[in-house]
Amino acid sequence: MDGEMEGRDERSRSSWAQVVSGNHDNQDPPPSQCRKQGHVKENNDGWETAGRKPRRRPQKVQMDHWQGYKRIPSEQQYADHVGTDTCLEPSGEELADLSQACNRLWQLDLNRLKPGKDYQIDCGEGKRVHQKGDMAEDSLFYCLSEDVFRKPTFSRFCALLDNYNPNVGCKEVVTAEEKQEQSAFIEEISRTAPIKYLHRYLSLKGIVSGNNQDFKRMLTKLWFDLYGRGGTSGSSSAFEHVFVGEIKQHGEEEVIGFHNWLQFYLEEAKGRVDYQGYILPRRRGGTPDSETQLLTIQFEWNGVLKSVSSTLIGVSPEFEVALYTLCFLLGGQDNHVQLGPYSVNIKCYRFGDKLGAVFPIA
Template sequence: MEDLIKGVDEVEIRHRDRRNDDDDDSNNSESNVGVGHSRFTWAQVHMDHWGLYKRLTSEQQYSEDVNYAADIEPSEEELSDYTIACAKLWELDFNRLTPGEDYEIDVGEGKRVHDTEDMTEASLFTWVNEDVLRKPTYSRFCALLNNYNPYQGYKEDETDEDKQEQAAFIEEISRTAPIKYLYAYLSCSSIFTEDEEEFKRMLIELWFTLYDRGGTSESSSSFEHVFVGEIKQRGEEQVSGFHNWLQPDAETQLLTVQFEWNEVLKSLSSMFIGVSPEFEIALYTLCFFAGGQENHIEVGPYPVNIKCYRLGDKIGSVFPIAEA
């Protein structure tokens, strides 16, 4: 039997493109999420502080570095089985959103993979609390999304300010429980033996170093492919990557959807809904270092296979697939 897609077949998501807009991107930043002919517009939030993220990391203000004590120390059982450690990350995602309180989605009646028509008139996201985008790790994550050319095969114009935003994002999430646990796990497992500052530099290199995709050097990165998305232009245009909800049963926090991005179809994409940026970075990094291409785990109530494809020593792609 074909997999049932929970959700909708079209999600329009637009971010201001700094390459086509001369205005300062610290003002009037807006995300529009819509479905079919109906479009739900997230409340316009003036992110005046986004411009501050372009400063040197040492000149920025971060959340208080919370001491989580024993919660971030991996147990012997977790160290002996990384899949148990993955489940622990779900428990440590204190920034995860709550359905019905922080957002509401309408998954409609569902659809089959081969169906191309919109199966619901409503928007996927019917309501999102605008305070969500003001959370430090969420805000810094969103500030990164307009740094990329969406078309695969074009060399990225990465500026010093882009790199400072990247470093600031890693610094911010490194103060959260999932990333602290990731560092403790990799250290205790002797997978990563350097100090915490080197660990942060490693995360920046792993997720943001530009590499060749589509035949052009420095045209893509793990972060761009997994969290932002790219458009393949060979033959019929297709969306590649894009497994993050912050760019799109109402309680479900793992969905498979079909949608359009920049007017190009993504025929099938699985993504966690409402999880924090730090949770996904920690989970996918842990699977990359401790797991393989197939990572059959349980996170919260969800049995899932985290598919992790390597591109040399970098992440080519990584995404969740719901399992029965």
């Protein structure tokens, strides 16, 4: 089994560039087409295509510029800082109430996508957590606008996703190029409204200094420093667990972490994720639809089950980093907050002084 997993993990790492660029499949339609259930449909609105059940084929993502993210810091090109017309000063009420601060982050997520306009999802049928069988005839994601991958923070986030081996028992090896990608991602998101608000909020609370470099070093350490999980030192990090996902192998295999919608979208497009339906809400009236941006779902990743997982759909990477960092540093294990129309519990688990896990619960 270990040899099989190693082979699977190696393929997972090595095939990224091929899959996202579509180089291994010359039969894919051009990016202006949108595919459903194996059929090709003309679409001139700039949509990218996710694979659809039962016939899964990878999408194409334009990533020519991603190689530039591996360059040395002096050769990097970043987006401009958010304009001064955006008020980033926390109010007294926000400083006194974590929920209000989190809701402000939601309002400041200027890069958040719009359902139906930037992407389309099909929630399929609902199921109970322990109910067997696939209740989703199709994939979760139907379409995603190709413009999404031109957003600097989105594309830098995606460039990080192939830096990890999902096997919890496998020690990670971080190359100089991967460290540069981490640094470039932190620099890029630090120019956005949610991260600037986070810095100001934490500095007013005395958690960090007002120095930008110190703040960015803190974010890098919190999210990318390696620690041991599953008995193997240097095998995990907050970023890998929360955003990329891991596969635990003690006893029955199990997917842990994996709470990011972009990672889900890309892995589903490659045929590695099998969406199996949303988890039925405990109360009536909470049935998700194509407009919902907080979903509780079940899926298989590389054939391994994730029985229940909550995900914020369409939010930006900078929003999630800011939200989870804020709750980790100033909240507890349960953080009941308001995010726009959603009442959410941001669940935080510490791993010593590290961020072990964090995710939303509807």
